[in-house]
Amino acid sequence: MMGMGEVGTNFGLASLMVVWAIFKDHFPYRLRGHIQKYFQKLVRFVYPYIEITFQELAGERLKRSEAFSAIQNYLSTKASSQASRFKADVVKDSKSLVLTMDDHEEIPDEFEGVKVWWVLNKHVNESRSISYYPVSDEKRSFKLSFHKRHRELITGPYIEHVMSEGKAVSTKNRQRKLYSNNPSKHWYGWKRTKWSHVFFEHPSTFDTLAMETKKKEEIKNDLKKFRQGKEYYTKIGKAWKRGYLLYGPPGTGKSSMIAAIANFLDYDVYDLELTTVMDNTELRNLLIETSSKSVIVIEDIDCSLDLTGQRVKKKEKDGDEEETDPIKKKEKEESENKDSKVTLSGLLNFIDGLWSACGGERIIVFTTNHVDKLDPALIRRGRMDKHIELSYCCFEAFKVLANNYLDIDSHELYAKIECLLGETNMTPADVAENLMPKSDEEDVETCLNCLIEALEEVKKEEARKKAEEEEARLKAEKEEKEKAESAQESVKVDENSANSVVKENGFHKEGDTVGVDSN
């Protein structure tokens, strides 16, 4: 609370205000402006404090102001020890309680020995206006008061301190979100949102991820370096973002790794479904609406859009015959219209065009099952900085899974499993499924034996396939050889018959006179 001197000053100010309110209307209108000017000078003299107001709703569309949220979070750390009336909120999986100051409560704060006061004001709007967008009738604002001689310190370093501390608190308290993009027809109207979200609660972490420890550590170090790299990225003149390409067969842990990355960095996830994005402009608009500290994911990039084949397809379409059946024609037109018109260059711009730099601190992840199908321009370093192959389960990866699923570090059956894993291609998803106990009766040994059985089955199947392929190859080779031989035969036959024709006609290549009767 303010000291005695400050109370006295406030009282003096209040008296002045009352006097002004009573006599204001008795002055002629033209004089009122002058008097008001001098009156405010007097107020400033009697009341040497500066007040700054931070409104909750700001901007054209009355969006919640970032500054207001940051102040609220910052003060929540002070409120617990200084205020007597609180509002309580439960955050993060209902596990922690956050106390914020109640309306009209005053909280003092100190910065470099200078005292300031915060008050949360609430103003209820009496006159209801009709608006297309729902607007709250309650207007809240924070008022910051401090002595005018500290203007520089408070409006500069102190406010910066409040903002950064507030943002850090909100990062710590927030429940992370998994966003998915809405089709553009839902972008307008009062329910306008480009992204819908649910809370992100995927349990995958780098500890549960089955892959070689060395590779895992390398990825974790890369992510750590990125997270701490704000200054470094500024220094080298690069936007603060990093591209990851995860590739490998289905069920090798690409999606699990994305979740692990998001959990490791404590970032939100934006799952971008490219097929619902109609064109490059929409893609850019979606990008602008993503927040920093996020992982933007485009899964199965080779299936999302035929980026590489788009030009070829177009040419093919141009060459197509005109459809004459009116129903088929309409169907064709509709399906063409539905097709996303996002192009490769649009996507490249999304990744590293000028717009991609707004906000910073973003990881962009592409996943694919067929890395060879992607356009090299899309995955060159600088765009997709780190290429990570997720492959079939090796023994090291199996040990992680066995530890997760069965709580074991070793077993006498491990040697056999190691040998079988070396001879077969089984995805971590299949290994995990075989390791998982299906009932309370199944113990560790049963599960490991179940995996061994499955691996032997796969081994047999692979051997059978290999034999079939070898047989098919040999057959094809034989057919090829026979074809070549018969082609040679037919050439020989043709040559012979041609020669005999020449002889019959009496023609000879070496000279017209040869064999021709001169008489």
Ligand SMILES: Nc1ncnc2c1ncn2[C@@H]1O[C@H](COP(=O)(O)OP(=O)(O)OP(=O)(O)O)[C@@H](O)[C@H]1O
């Ligand atoms: N490397 C792994 N570590 C741990 N679990 C894994 C791993 N790979 C697969 N799994 C298990 O298999 C399931 C499927 O894996 P995931 O969805 O990550 O595969 P994917 O590579 O994304 O497959 P797709 O290409 O079909 O999308 C996961 O829920 C997880 O339980």
Ligand SMILES: [Mg+2]
């Ligand atoms: Mg996946």
